[in-house]
Amino acid sequence: MVVPSSVSRLIELRLAEFLTGPSAARQDIARVYGALPVYSDMGGDILLTPSGDVVFLDDEGVVTALPDAPPDWALVARIAAAEKYPELAAIVPTRPDSAPNCPACGGAGRQLELRLRCGSCLGLGWVHAI
Numbered sequence: 001m002v003v004p005s006s007v008s009r010l011i012e013l014r015l016a017e018f019l020t021g022p023s024a025a026r027q028d029i030a031r032v033y034g035a036l037p038v039y040s041d042m043g044g045d046i047l048l049t050p051s052g053d054v055v056f057l058d059d060e061g062v063v064t065a066l067p068d069a070p071p072d073w074a075l076v077a078r079i080a081a082a083e084k085y086p087e088l089a090a091i092v093p094t095r096p097d098s099a100p101n102c103p104a105c106g107g108a109g110r111q112l113e114l115r116l117r118c119g120s121c122l123g124l125g126w127v128h129a130i
Contacts, residue, residue, distance in 0.1 A: 008050040012050045035047035039080035
């Protein structure tokens with residue numbers, strides 16, 4: 001994933017804030033990998049580096065640093081980062097006019113009954129070719 005230099009600087013700033021803030025879960029991993037925690041669920045945590053690389057920490061504590069992350073992890077990292085830090089919105093794919101709503105969530109990006117991120121569109125609300 002290519003990250004514009006302006007967004008890369010914003011990720012660096014948010015990471016510096018995270019690392020100098022109160023002790024938090026994943027602070028040690030963030031420091032070692034230079035990556036900002038952006039998403040967490042039962043399966044693990046996804047962190048995003050200023051260059052756009054993804055670091056994945058699974059639920060057993062195994063870290064996988066991936067310069068070429070699986071496309072779905074990279075997309076979740078982008079979407080989650082922009083949700084958590086709106087100034088990072090430039091890293092979320094722009095919806096083409098022709099992109100249909102996701103049939104699984106009806107365009108909401110979430111499974112409304114459970115308020116969970118849609119597993120089909122990963123939270124975009126529209127069909128994106130990964």
